[in-house]
Amino acid sequence: MQITCGGQFGSGVPSAFRLTGLESAPASRSAPANNSSTFFTVEHLSGWFWWFDRANVGAQSGLAAPQLKRSAVLKSKKIMTLKSALEDFSETTLAAIAGSLGRFAYVARLRESVGEPYTHWGLRRVYGEQAAQQAIAEAHRKLFLQLLRTPLRSLMTDLQISAEYSEGSLTEYVERLRSRCGALLPAELGGGSARHFNSVLHALALLASAPTQIPPDANRRV
Secondary structure: OOEEEEOOOOOOOOOOEEEEEEOOOOOOOOOOOOOOEEEEEEEHHHHHHHHHHHHHHHHHHHHHHHHHHHHHHHHHHHHHHHOHHHHHHHHHHHHHOOOHHHHHHHHHHHHOOOOOOOOOOHHHHOOHHHHHHHHHHHHHHHHHHHHHOOOOOHHHHHHHHHHHHOOOOOOHHHHHHHHHHHHHHOOOOOOOOHHHHHHHHHHHHHHOOOHHHOOOOOOOOO
């Protein structure tokens, strides 16, 4: 059995490819001299299809593989940037620490002193030094203002929660905070004041040393 294809079969891709059908080979096996049709066997045709398909697939895969790789990288970067460094720091690191006072004291300990850079290896590694510094500073400022705006009875409950995971009594915990009052403050106070914060700690120290003066619902978690 033989297959007839119109046109010449050369080294390049034929300009036209037309399958004229299956024909039985003539008994004499000799073809007229003026016959311009080119005959080749099924094996030749399958080989031509293999070459054509391989050329197309090779060209496509050569372009698609790097494109898919770049697309995956860009997609992962886009997902990462959807969550800011501040959100990451708040939802992972700070969320694992009990109490607003505990979180505030923790953030303050990430630096040597007021004005010095914060140290958080994980956040810096993922988001870079500048983004990490900005995120921690913003979290520090927000916690500071939150403490100043929280009623004393709620702060007393928060103090008990924060002190539960530290060494010493409730009074000792709040006294340690008072002794480090200046070092606890963020560089940017955001409208708050050191005097206000000191008065809050002083009031908490008085309430911690005289539990009978705590309002009846002060131990209720809010």
